[in-house]
Amino acid sequence: MTSISSLGVGSGLDLTGLLDQLTTAENQKLTPITDQKTANSAKISAYGTLKSSLSSLQDAVSKLADQTTYQAMTSNLSGTGITSAVTSSAVPGSYQITVNSLAQANSWATAGVASETTALGTGDLTLTVGGKSTTVTIDSTNNTLDGIRDAINAQNTGLTASIVNTGDATNPYRLSLTSNTTGTASAISTSLANGTGTVASLFATGAMTETAQAKDASLTVNGIAITSQSNTVEGALQGVTLNLSLASVGQTQTLAVARDTDSMKKAITDFVNAYNSLESTTDTLTAYNAADSTKSGKLLGDTTERTIENRLTRALTTDVSGSTFQHLQDLGISLQSDGTLKIDDTKLDAAVNGDASALSSFFVGSSGSGFAANMGSVLDNILGDDGSLTKATAGLQSANDQLDKQYTAMQDSIDATISLYKTQFTQLDTLIAQLNSTSTYLTQQFSALSSSSSNG
Numbered sequence: 001m002t003s004i005s006s007l008g009v010g011s012g013l014d015l016t017g018l019l020d021q022l023t024t025a026e027n028q029k030l031t032p033i034t035d036q037k038t039a040n041s042a043k044i045s046a047y048g049t050l051k052s053s054l055s056s057l058q059d060a061v062s063k064l065a066d067q068t069t070y071q072a073m074t075s076n077l078s079g080t081g082i083t084s085a086v087t088s089s090a091v092p093g094s095y096q097i098t099v100n101s102l103a104q105a106n107s108w109a110t111a112g113v114a115s116e117t118t119a120l121g122t123g124d125l126t127l128t129v130g131g132k133s134t135t136v137t138i139d140s141t142n143n144t145l146d147g148i149r150d151a152i153n154a155q156n157t158g159l160t161a162s163i164v165n166t167g168d169a170t171n172p173y174r175l176s177l178t179s180n181t182t183g184t185a186s187a188i189s190t191s192l193a194n195g196t197g198t199v200a201s202l203f204a205t206g207a208m209t210e211t212a213q214a215k216d217a218s219l220t221v222n223g224i225a226i227t228s229q230s231n232t233v234e235g236a237l238q239g240v241t242l243n244l245s246l247a248s249v250g251q252t253q254t255l256a257v258a259r260d261t262d263s264m265k266k267a268i269t270d271f272v273n274a275y276n277s278l279e280s281t282t283d284t285l286t287a288y289n290a291a292d293s294t295k296s297g298k299l300l301g302d303t304t305e306r307t308i309e310n311r312l313t314r315a316l317t318t319d320v321s322g323s324t325f326q327h328l329q330d331l332g333i334s335l336q337s338d339g340t341l342k343i344d345d346t347k348l349d350a351a352v353n354g355d356a357s358a359l360s361s362f363f364v365g366s367s368g369s370g371f372a373a374n375m376g377s378v379l380d381n382i383l384g385d386d387g388s389l390t391k392a393t394a395g396l397q398s399a400n401d402q403l404d405k406q407y408t409a410m411q412d413s414i415d416a417t418i419s420l421y422k423t424q425f426t427q428l429d430t431l432i433a434q435l436n437s438t439s440t441y442l443t444q445q446f447s448a449l450s451s452s453s454s455n456g
Contacts, residue, residue: 022421026414030407037403040396046285046298047393050305051383053281058379060274063267064372070360072260075240081248082255090239090257098252099219099244103182103231106214108190109164110202112171116145116163121197128189129158129179138199145173152177159188175202179214183229187214217244261352264359268348271372272333275316276340282309304392308382315378320371324358325351328371331362
């Protein structure tokens with residue numbers, strides 16, 4: 001049998017070109033599958049964009065649904081050297097604060113010694129801070145000034161030991177003991193038992209020098225005397241924490257505590273901005289382009305998107321009963337013809353600066369009856385694991401998985417068909433080559449016979 005190295009060589013026909021055309025035609029069967037997957041993927045991406053915008057709205061709504069938003073307080077001080085922090089339990093008002101002195105940690109120091117590393121003797125040193133006593137044993141393993149410092153710091157004594165170099169020509173090194181906290185309740189006292197050598201003289205009763213007296217902070221609030229173990233003063237004013245610094249000593253300044261209306265208004269404004277951003281997003285995703293349909297929004301006519309928009313519109317326009325404010329328009333927030341919200345700042349400022357409990361009643365309500373609580377529930381149902389947007393996205397992803405399987409099966413079928421065509425073309429090429437060879441042989445034989453007859 002004649003061997004064919006390339007299609008068409010035996011027959012002279014363009015079988016390779018014909019096979020290419022058949023392959024192109026067969027591959028057209030893949031186009032509907034790839035087109036559908038591309039459309040699904042585009043819609044999944046659009047759902048992702050919509051979800052991001054909805055999540056931003058959800059964050060803004062959750063702030064409005066939080067009771068503490070309407071309990072926020074702010075504080076302001078007229079002078080320097082004091083900072084303040086307030087909680088929702090603070091009482092609005094004006095307070096005169098005078099700082100007389102700061103709280104101070106107690107500190108004691110030993111007499112000086114010549115070296116940090118020379119053995120000083122032994123003994124049992126008892127350190128008492130704020131009524132808690134700890135005994136540190138000084139022995140041959142730790143009886144240098146360095147060793148005593150480290151032995152004290154290794155235990156939870158409530159104070160810190162350090163070595164100070166005074167620069168004295170003879171005995172420059174002194175051991176300093178400083179309480180870890182300020183106030184008279186953290187005063188330090190020491191006692192020594194079984195003392196020997198220099199240790200006995202360093203820690204003997206009356207031998208140490210008090211270098212910083214334990215002091216409580218002293219201040220007055222509206223003329224009332226207050227003391228504090230710390231320079232962070234808590235409880236002197238309900239819901240207010242004052243942090244005192246040296247710059248505040250001797251000053252009288254005014255602390256103003258008020259409702260934080262700015263944060264309330266910001267929470268409301270953030271909601272309006274988030275809602276309007278969502279409207280802009282949906283407008284883009286559902287836009288219609290009459291001139292070129294391929295440029296229309298990927299969610300144009302999408303049932304899931306329309307359902308979401310309808311649910312949000314209903315939540316937006318539902319009245320809240322049993323509240324001073326019953327709908328957004330009472331706060332100066334109106335729904336425009338283009339679907340966006342518009343704020344009347346004058347009206348909103350009046351509402352925010354008015355009764356905070358009325359705002360809370362409208363947005364939070366009781367048992368999830370408020371505007372924001374209801375809107376939050378709608379968004380949770382949309383964005384949750386079983387929400388409409390989540391299910392729609394999962395459905396498209398599942399459809400794409402099936403399309404991938406269809407694509408693979410169709411590709412296998414096309415490959416098998418093309419392989420069959422190639423086999424048949426090869427057989428045809430071989431057959432025609434054989435026929436051509438036989439024709440040439442017969443022609444030659446007839447020519448030879450004809451020539452022989454003529455010569456005879």
